[in-house]
Amino acid sequence: MNAAGETSFDVGILYKAICANNLEEAKQILEQHSSAWTAKLTVTNGTPLHVAALFGHVELMEELVRLADPEFLEIVDDYGSTPLAIAASTGVIQIAKCILHKNRNILDIPDLRFHLPVTLAIGAGRKEMGRFLYKETPLEVLKPQNGYLGSRLLRACFEAGELDIALHLLEQCEDIIFAADHTNWTPVASIALMPATVESASQLGLWKRWIYHSIPITSTTTIDNVCVDIQQEGDDKSIQAGHGLLQWFISKVYALLGVKKIYELKLKHAQASQILKLLCRRVPLLNEQQREIVINALHLAAKGGLVDFLSEISKTSPQLIQLTSTLENWNTFFCAIEYRQAGVFSLIHEYRFNNLMASIVGPSGGCMLHVAARLVPSNRQLHRGAALQMQSEMQWFKEVERLVPPGLRVSQNRRGQQPEDIFKETHKDLRDAGEKWMKDTASSCSIVGALIVTVMFAAAFTVPGGYDQNTGYPGFSPHVMLK
Template identity: 35%
Template sequence: METKPGLYPAVFEVLDKCNYLDWRAQMKTYLIAQDLWEVVEGIQETPDQETNDFAFKAWSKKNSMALHVIQISCGPNSFSTIREISLAKIVWNTLAEKYTMRKTTYSGTDNNRNDSYVEYVDLYKAVRGGDWNAAKEFLRRHPDALNAKITTLGKMALHIAVVAGQEPIGEELVGQMSTEDLEILDNFGDTALNEAAVRGEYRLVQCMLKKNASLVSIGSSTQTIPLVTAITYGQIETARYLYSVTPLEDLMPEKDHNGATFLSNAIYTRNLGKNSFSNCQDIALHLVERCPQLALALGKDGNSPLLALASTPNAFPSGNRLVFWEQWIYNYCIDIQLAAPSTNEINGWNISNVENQQSYQERTIVSGIKHLYEMKLIHIQSKELLHQMCEGLSNLTIQQRQESFVNATIIRAIKNGIFEVVSGMLKADPELEWTKDGKSRRIFSIAVLHRQAKIFSLLYGLITKNAHTCHQDENGNGMLHMAGMLADSSMLNHISGAALQMQRELQWFKEIESIVHPKAKEAINKDGLTPRQLFTKTHKNLRKEGEQWMKNAATSCTVVGALIITIMFAAAFTVPGGNNQNTGLPLFLNRKWFTLFILSDALSLFSSTTSVLMFLGILTSRYAEDDFLVTLPRKMIVGFSTLFFSIATMMITFCAALSIMLSGQDWIVILIICLASVPITLFIVSQFRLLVEITISTYKADIFDKKMKPLF
């Protein structure tokens, strides 16, 4: 056969039964290059000759050229199959069906033979597109496709249904598959159940496990069982169900890491739920009760569940900051009775009962306090979980402590400020008080370094207090040196303004200085610095920032105070109604509103003057380190207080003056008084909180609880 001008065989070898895949790839490239692929693929529809004869002739020419290229590239056996076909598209599909409908056996080492799955394209499209009728028809004609790997990733049709979220088709496929088919792994070593666990396909998980319960114990390529997979990906509902059907033997630490990994993730997952009762803290508590040794077992990440608990501050009251009204509701308005599920239920966990209990709780909780209810529920569960986990600490050997990262756990809890974990671990094993970190710092020195006041207060209940206060780390830093180091920004950010941050740092230093041995005050570390020298060095920038913060605040308030002085001074000599021309006395002298007017004017003038003087004292201060402890904050408190008072009395003066002038027009007076309260309210809302913080920080009791009861 001869080719037309410009056309030549597109492949080096003509098509036969052994080289279809290579032939197909080369042929497709050639047809695309010759602008003939649209005809072969069927992208370009056949034009109607009657309505558009020119377009039909152009299409016919392309079809003939494509058909000719395919024909001259076929061997005798292949050509005989397509000899009588006149459309290039049909020729192409006929050859594909001829050479790909033989089932190809998958080989784990042959990952590059992508086109060996062409025969399953229609099934793949039908399943992914949710067309069960088309998928069912394909499976009727090719029943062996039900358990075949239909993609290059080795996934069955059921895998595809799960990935595409086609739940109805997935259930139909499960119904037709055998129990052995459900155990087939894809190229990544995952069953379809593992895929469903990743995506939280709750109904498909139930459907598969009803047919083959042993799937729950089949791990992925990383030996992770579906239960762990579900909770790792935050699929809480699916994880709850899988927990109810997973044998306890699969979670035992002697078998593998799955139990500890699941328990750790159950602790972390308390924050993943979108509604108030989707946390898995209750599952963690239940599992620890069934298998206490999991508390210190190592998970896949090399950490223990107890370490996970020490990494979740929000799981305990000490890790949550509530405003006063929230704290009141938390303490007195929410009552939770924690009841563990009966161990006589299926696998120790009855999901329906839990769901019913949660539904009842949701109905009975006022939506406004639902968040606080959930918080308190988690706190109670976490405390009970901690108690269960710490029971075996005292029986551990030194080696077991190291292997279980017990020392790292209590150090983590101190850094995170979780008082409950630290006190619980110390109660369970008093020897933990001698724990050191990698720099030979003991736990109470670490508490000082991270400014954890409540945890440090535990020291007051120990008879070994002096031994801890005299200890030095590998760099010669004692406890007072730790107080001299700048606190983490995460701790300082809870305090408003650099000046108050500097004040809190000084308070820490002074408190630690009062309890350490006098010799420790002049102790020198490896850098040749005493604690005070170290404090000055590390707090140099914070002191400058505090100075600037104080000056900015004082400057702004001085301007406001000076403006009030000017207004009130002028108002005292321009009284409402004017003066009597004969006596010089105010005309409304005997009215009660006039008395209020003149008193409030005087009070506003005197208080604003006091405020300005206080702020001027701040501006002219020397800003020494110790000034930030009491002197500067006290001036700021007096200045703010008198400024607030002067603004309030100024508005009273204004309202009293209008009442005198508009006598008998009560509705106007009331309206003006209401409007006058707006600026006072705005100013108090924006600045009063700062005044309260400065006052509390300066005059409240010691930051430590020196009456802490002994732990042991």
């Protein structure tokens, strides 16, 4: 019996009853012991409601929620998670509904990582749960002036590929596009990398590309629907027109051709395009802090070779391509040259001021050719053989050299180095390895060639049939044949 005059109970028995979905036993303990509602049943100090939400027993959870005081649903475990947060991760929408029917305040209670229940659902890949909780979560909670909650949700959407929720949130609150989270990540960074995370239509086969271009997209917002369905685009009429075997055949053809997946891919492309347009619409109005965020995103795109993003931003504001980042003191094309992104570097030819761009000198006193002279980062080496890699490096250096004005080709940086000096210094090991590879290859070819010549020489002087050991005449000689 405790200080309140209440008899004690075994938390292990209560835990086992909830795990085993034994409603009667769990209910009896909770009704007899009021302290059991706040008892710590797990190693993370979860309550009975946390455990019931984790195991997803719908009827048991509904009955416990009905009996519990509303404030019991606001108790958090060691990770800062409420029972709703646990239910969000497991994906049982019916449990989330019964919890919200009892207490809606927990929708905006984040865990220790600033994750709302909706963020946890999307991060765990619970698509339907994520859409449900997003519609229930107040927009005011997600606005940037209220902290990191909105930016954390956006980050989860981008990482999980839920671009429809991201687009809807950005349309409702455009200011969040520049809102950083507690790790200094911004949505602009994910927008810059979107082309690398979404499959390109060019990767589809011939027939699938034809289907892709034939499918209409009437709306990029699908938040009101739990899941995307190709039939919403009018194809349900063609399926419903069939009866019996015909209807079955048509549905099988749709499944075989992968029409639904192709539609979802095209919808995702349309959503990504809309998100990029939202950003471009804000570019002319950037303040100093926002401009720095966009420039850093441009550098990320340049390093990754994401030409489409760079092209769209530069059309809106060509000056951004010229500006240097405070993090790297380089502009976009310097990054493209450093990481050998030919597609990005070729964009320079589209600008009227390309001569000006080619004449830019960085803070270290070096021009573009000084950057091209540096050895390519190891993760961007495209050839295994040292000789082939050296050839590729030489070609890249010469290509940049053609664009740079003649005077800068022999200019010195602050260390007194010309581009050619840097190239020789940074490529010395690669050149030596290439020479060794060529010598070894030439030696191997010489040995093989000598063996071939030896065999051919021996074959040329070998008489068919051999020689008679007694007379010395060839085996096919008339003297031997007459015997």
